[in-house]
Amino acid sequence: MNVNGGRPQLSGTFGAVSSTHWLPSAAAMAVLEKGGNAFDAAAAAGFVLQVVEPHFNGLGGEVPIVSYRASTDRVQVVCGQGPTPASATADSIRRLGLNQIPGSGLLPAVVPGAFGAWMRLLAEHGTLPLADVLDHAIGYAENGFPLLTGAADAIEVMAPLFETEWLESGRVYLPDGRPPAAGSRFRNPALAQTYKRLLREATAAGGGHQAQLAAAEDAFYRGFVAEAIDSFVSTTEVLDSTGRRNKGFLTGQDMADWRATVEESAQVRYGNCTVHKPGPWSQSPVFLQQLALLDGFDLRRMGLDSAEYIHTVAECAKLAFADREAWYGDPDHGDVPLGTLLSAAYTEERRRLVEAKAASVLRPGSPDGRAPHIPEQVPDVLPPSRDHWMNQIRNGLPTVVRAAEARTDTCTIVVADRFGNMVAAVPSGGWLKSSPVVPGTGLSLGTRAQTMTLEQGHLNSFGPGRRPRTTLSPSLVLRDGKPVLAFGTPGGDRQDQWTLGFFLAVTEFGLDLQSATETLAFHTDHFAASFTPHEAHPRKLVVERDCDPGVVEELRTRGHEVELVPEQSLGKVCAVGVDRERDLLLAAASPRGRQSYAAAR
Template identity: 85%
Template sequence: MNAGIQAGRPQLSGIFGAVSSTHWLPSAAAMSVLEKGGNAFDAAAAAGFVLQVVEPHYNGLGGDVPIVSYSASTGRVQVVCGQGPTPRAATIESITDLGLHQVPGSGLLPAVVPGAFGAWMRLLAEHGTLPLADILDPAIGYAEHGHPLLAGAADAIEVLAPLFETEWKESARVYLPGGRPPAAGSRFRNPVLADTYKRLLREAAAAPGGREAQIAAAERAFYRGFVAEAIDAYVSSTEVLDSTGRRNKGLLTGQDMADWRATVEDSAHLAYGDLTVHKPGVWSQSPVFLQQLALLEGFDLRGMGLGSAEYLHTVAESSKLAFADREAWYGDPDHADVPLDELLSPGYTRERRALIGAKAASELRPGSPGGRLPHIPRYGSDPVPPSREHWMSQIHNGLPTVVRATEARNDTCTVVVADRFGNMVAAVPSGGWLKSSPVVPGTGLSLGTRAQTMNLEAGHPNAFGPGRRPRTTLSPSLVLKDGAPVLAFGTPGGDRQDQWTLGFFLAVADFGLDLQAATETLAFHTDHFAASFTPHESAPRRLVVEAGCDPEVVEELRRRGHEVQLAPEFSLGKVCAVGVDTERDLLLAAASPRGRQSYAVAR
């Protein structure tokens, strides 16, 4: 077991509210909002903005977020899509004419419309109750007065410091106070970001009308006012060194921002036993969770035993099939015909389930829903430019944080909230991290680079093109039973989110573990398919399992053909969860001990 990691935490319970997030300060902020009389929507938004401040290596104000929620007043589940689209000038030729074979993972070329702010504003306008100042005040306080800098953030800043000093000068002004990388645990401030939040509030307060009018004014200030103007001026006039080794301008404009608004959509959902699982749609990878569940419902998982070789093998092989379909079929449904109903249909699922055998599959096998031919994109290779600087290889990889020789890549954030009124919210914020793109002068924010998840093959559902939502990896989950919410959860982890949370969910739904115990079960994943982030690497037959796995199980998995790679114990994922114990009329909260910073609160 990793030094300092303590499993066996208690599941928390209360009657007032339950919160869990990937950082203790957002969790505390969310609970403070509930204590002010706010609801789960208010609390989740407040936590989301604090996450932008205290986890700058994982997300930011220039990033994106999908939010899935249940409203007690409407009795409905809805999804707010905070995944901003590509610019109008985003054509395949705009990339290939530069001699590139894939969308870069950093800089300005892969920048998309920042969706997080608009998504939180849409959620607050429709379901929140508190004034906008109460929502933004915690984030402003931590940005202006400081917060203890996480070790991961300090590590990323130290590695990227030479890039900031020589090329990304505005990033240096924000992240190198006094001209030096800040130490882990030191009090870190981002006064420019604080000023951006405060100006958004000032413009909101100046608007005539009540709370909803102020939220609309803040949204206008961001997408049509001073933030959009700063982004437009910077992107249109500045050539930025990126992972190509060259300096390129971006494609994003102020008009792209003005033309966008976060949408509210119905969820993708599937019944699993007496539960109904709700996810964002096919503009995210989220429905792979549902496809995995559909496949697994045809197996006796309880009979296999949690953590057995048969269990790990069956789950991993189901994941391979679901993610193969993701590669072939998922994309923005506004621009592509994605056959989700057929992908989740019983007949199609039976055909796919029959492909799961006793041995590990070595090929990527997408299906043919309705007889359609699948299209797996091929990602061209753009070599890392020669450089003696370590940071060049870092920005060539599109993952948020510094890439080490480890499988413990727990990028992205999560916040989940349940309140005493019967509301529940799950969100997975990401994008706009400090490694993605230079800080835009005068704003304190970096732009998100989600377009790197797209391919350059015309006709593919996830092809790079104007006004399209890149297929995001972000994947919050919300579960109903008898029409009422009982569980919400999420985790950081890029492509692996819907594998790590699947293990958590099966531990609860099939094996009866409490939420906290379920976050502490053995985590594992396959890297059989192309990664969403540049350089889109894959490792067919690789099965990554935490080192706490029984050696006999590892031996059996290898006998079945899996290339088992052991990751450090308690290193994969940071599942955060809230729930409802309907029998005892209690709210529940849990947070994985992995990473030593996720934090649950219940009272």
């Protein structure tokens, strides 16, 4: 456990930002310096992330955003998770001889929600012209940026597919016909032109701030971007992880019919804090359920990173994620019993299931007496392939999967400003590995529908107009009604376990934000993964190997199948906060991955 940390906690009075890449962090601070607020800065960073982390997110992806606005004293959530197309049905997938929705290609494509979510956030709370928000993203796409090693690796692995099948991806990601080197200056001119045209159409619309944002949104969802997507998806059969070429379901009408929604947050009280999360169309409430369960244990007595502490946290995670599997989904299309799942009586009943030995089965609860059901995951038997890229796209995660490697996909942005505003966002989707670039746009479509089940009647069933249950999970915390902390991490299903460890290190053990990002990380893979092929590993507990050997041995004695992974390899927690006693803004970024950076002034 590294509680002293190699980096200091940053503090300032003007602004605090943290993200999973240094360039978006710099862009966010530059926007604050220009007079923008936290909402302007977060959006600017979000668009830069789409450019500089194309293996983790993109303009065709999605983002949930949770924020606090000081002038209204309110927390709200912007849902940037686009729904499935109107023609998407389970039968249409089964007719292809499939048991699961593929993790790549066009079949799992949903309405791109990220652009609409950022436009909605800016319309609700932003102050700067759209040109100032998009300026940094346009500059990096047009003039270039240093390519991350992870992005270069993904492009190199996918190059044979880009050269022979996904030809537009080849035009974007194989400049001069070959994979770019890590650290080289990389450009995406097609994406730059898309941003610039969106801005031109917004500016040409005239009017004030709101009118221009509406025009940009219209250009994306009912204009040239939607037209390009409709034309490509409706006329192109794309080679995907099935080993066959398939068309998708997404249409321009699906895009025209959608708009990002503003919603109330899900929340729970923990100690003197109120923790706010997106709703059950995401996995976010598992964080709240874990907190509710853990509130009945004396974690401080156990000690940070003791065997009893790790065991208790992992067992509560198993219970919360079992409920995710049984009860989470789009509440617009089913009765999600979230109130009961977070209630004291239900939580107390579930807490009694935590025993001294590791649970070996998944145990969802019965809220309001309803019988739980977890869909069976039946992997598709696909023809063997000698192509490395084919084996990679059969795993729905965005990153190139290497043996014994932690999978820390997705991005994070958190911002706090001098006005008292705070924003947390976790963008993802539209990554280069899982779907071909749409010609003329520089963007790939998101493949989030792969997280759904073909089993009808479940709350997360694949069907028309439904939001897939996303793994994306930003967090915002209030104390005495005022924001004190915002945080997030990449990591798919593990996000709400890694950020939980960070949060407990701060609230239960008094660590500063930076030290808390550097403490020992661990997670359980006891439940089915959200991404195709939805593998589960009952009793598996993954722990960074700087864990005390005696603790590891005791965990194994308790029945956990402990897998040790390299030190400082799990997650990339980014956080901002407010020290109300000292009247300071705080910022921290995990050193894991060597690319997350915070800034404070």
